[in-house]
Amino acid sequence: MFGIGLPEFILILVVGLIVFGPSKLPELGRAVGKGMREFRKASNALQAAINAPDEPVERPSAPAAARAPEAAETVPTAGEEAAPPKETAAQEPETSSVSAASGYCPPTQESVRAQLEEQQKL
Numbered sequence: 001m002f003g004i005g006l007p008e009f010i011l012i013l014v015v016g017l018i019v020f021g022p023s024k025l026p027e028l029g030r031a032v033g034k035g036m037r038e039f040r041k042a043s044n045a046l047q048a049a050i051n052a053p054d055e056p057v058e059r060p061s062a063p064a065a066a067r068a069p070e071a072a073e074t075v076p077t078a079g080e081e082a083a084p085p086k087e088t089a090a091q092e093p094e095t096s097s098v099s100a101a102s103g104y105c106p107p108t109q110e111s112v113r114a115q116l117e118e119q120q121k122l
Helices: 006-020 023-051 095-103 110-122
Strands: none
Touching: 006 023, 023 110
């Protein structure tokens, strides 16, 4: 445990008892324990994220019709109104089509915590 022997541990407890008093020492111990536990969880999560294999994200290819230039615009005749220009798939941002098509959703803290809890149960 950090290379601290029994005499050093007793000396630390006595100094802590003198400085903080008998009523605050258990609260201080709980706070230190919680802090160490949270630090351990965070370091385990970081190690799991670093060691996890990266899965390549496949981008769907656009249909050939969307990639091809549009046919020549028709000129309205005397009785017709001019139609607004059509929007093509190329004008839409790629991120919306990729996220909608692949179903990718970035992980949240809750989902990462749930995965870590499942791994710890095994």
